[in-house]
Amino acid sequence: xxxxxxxxxxxxxxxxxxxxxxxxxxxxxxxxxxxxxxxxxxxxxxxxxxxxxxxxxxxxxxxxxxxxxxxxxxxxxxxxxxxxxxxxxxxxxxxxxxxxxxxxxxxxxxxxxxxxxxxxxxxxxxxxxxxxxxxxxxxxxxxxxxxxxxxxxxxxxxxxxxxxxxxxxxxxxxxxxxxxxxxxxxxxxxxxxxxxxxxxxxxxxxxxxxxxxxxxxxxxxxxxxxxxxxxxxxxxxxxxxxxxxxxxxxxxxxxxxxxxxxxxxxxxxxxxxxxxxxxxxxxxxxxxxxxxxxxxxxxxxxxxxxxxxxxxxxxxxxxxxxxxxxxxxxxxxxxxxxxxxxxxxxxxxxxxxxxxxxxxxxxxxxxxxxxxxxxxxxxxxxxxxxxxxxxxxxxxxxxxxxxxxxxxxxx
Numbered sequence: 403x404x405x406x407x408x409x410x411x412x413x414x415x416x417x418x419x420x421x422x423x424x425x426x427x428x429x430x431x432x433x434x435x436x437x438x439x440x441x442x443x444x445x446x447x448x449x450x451x452x453x454x455x456x457x458x459x460x461x462x463x464x465x466x467x468x469x470x471x472x473x474x475x476x477x478x479x480x481x482x483x484x485x486x487x488x489x490x491x492x493x494x495x496x497x498x499x500x501x502x503x504x505x506x507x508x509x510x511x512x513x514x515x516x517x518x519x520x521x522x523x524x525x526x527x528x529x530x531x532x533x534x535x536x537x538x539x540x541x542x543x544x545x546x547x548x549x550x551x552x553x554x555x556x557x558x559x560x561x562x563x564x565x566x567x568x569x570x571x572x573x574x575x576x577x578x579x580x581x582x583x584x585x586x587x588x589x590x591x592x593x594x595x596x597x598x599x600x601x602x603x604x605x606x607x608x609x610x611x612x613x614x615x616x617x618x619x620x621x622x623x624x625x626x627x628x629x630x631x632x633x634x635x636x637x638x639x640x641x642x643x644x645x646x647x648x649x650x651x652x653x654x655x656x657x658x659x660x661x662x663x664x665x666x667x668x669x670x671x672x673x674x675x676x677x678x679x680x681x682x683x684x685x686x687x688x689x690x691x692x693x694x695x696x697x698x699x700x701x702x703x704x705x706x707x708x709x710x711x712x713x714x715x716x717x718x719x720x721x722x723x724x725x726x727x728x729x730x731x732x733x734x735x736x737x738x739x740x741x742x743x744x745x746x747x748x749x750x751x752x753x754x755x756x757x758x759x760x761x762x763x764x765x766x767x768x769x770x771x772x773x774x775x776x777x778x779x780x781x782x783x784x785x786x787x788x789x790x791x792x793x794x795x796x797x798x799x800x801x802x803x804x805x806x807x808x809x810x811x812x813x
Contacts, residue, residue: 451573475762560672
């Protein structure tokens with residue numbers, strides 16, 4: 403891309419949505435971060451409870467892993483649907499709908515329904531929750547200038563990680579002391595209570611300029627397709643490994659109360675790592691940060707393959723927390739830099755959709771190959787898939803640099 407065209411694109415994507423008052427994303431960060439803590443705490447606690455409940459009922463690994471696939475379908479469809487809708491305005495109303503809808507979906511679990519209803523409830527809960535998350539990221543990204551986008555995004559993503567950490571940490575204890583029904587009840591209360599903080603948001607309608615360019619053609623012209631494809635591969639690997647990780651830890655003798663605590667190392671790491679990588683993304687560039695995330699994502703399943711005790715599992719979760727933090731902050735800030743203001747919600751939704759697509763495929767692959775190659779073999783296969791995502795980004799970058807240095811070629 404020549405310097406003149408680059409300056410024009412930069413002027414477009416860095417322009418504020420409405421007025422100068424919205425450049426400071428922190429005015430939205432407090433209520434959105436508060437609601438995010440409650441929603442993600444409920445989500446984190448439910449992940450362990452639902453899978454162990456299905457295991458107790460005697461379902462096969464394929465059925466248990468399908469929970470992750472259903473959740474990923476909710477991620478893919480929910481983020482795309484709500485992302486597109488949010489670009490039309492009325493985001494505050496949409497935030498209420500998605501947060502309350504998530505709470506209603508959790509409440510259904512109090513009936514201790516059969517597996518089919520549990521899967522449907524999981525899909526509805528994630529469909530609504532991803533709408534909330536996508537709209538939140540779009541609001542913060544659109545209200546931030548380039549030099550502070552990574553930092554502002556890190557406030558909300560760190561809050562989400564804190565909520566997930568708390569949910570993971572207490573999930574095993576809730577199961578042990580409250581049982582499945584009691585744990586579902588706590589998650590339902592948390593999901594609904596978080597909506598109260600949304601009343602603190604300013605009731606403003608976002609003014610957008612309609613663009614005739616489709617979202618996929620925009621992704622191609624903005625140079626984001628390789629990022630989306632690599633994200634699909636990364637999510638296949640991580641979701642595939644995680645779909646059976648709780649069951650694997652139980653099979654090697656780790657008690658449920660410790661499984662939750664070990665899992666909390668992932669999100670606990672993210673609480674600090676999100677803030678650190680958000681600032682680094684603003685200082686040293688987005689690509690260096692998300693490339694680190696892709697590399698660590700390939701390493702994570704290898705650590706789990708060699709883990710048979712709690713400390714080794716903790717190391718795997720810490721590696722995952724660092725990898726996800728650098729990948730997510732670097733990627734979302736990169737997308738926010740490269741797309742126009744009226745497409746922030748749609749393009750963030752497309753990013754979450756690519757994550758959801760990988761999340762659908764990964765658990766299906768993991769559940770299918772585990773009876774043949776075992777848990778450790780499955781982890782190694784997932785590591786190879788994640789490595790493909792890293793190599794795609796690395797080769798694509800090297801090719802792009804090579805072409806940009808040739809006479810008569812532009813980047």
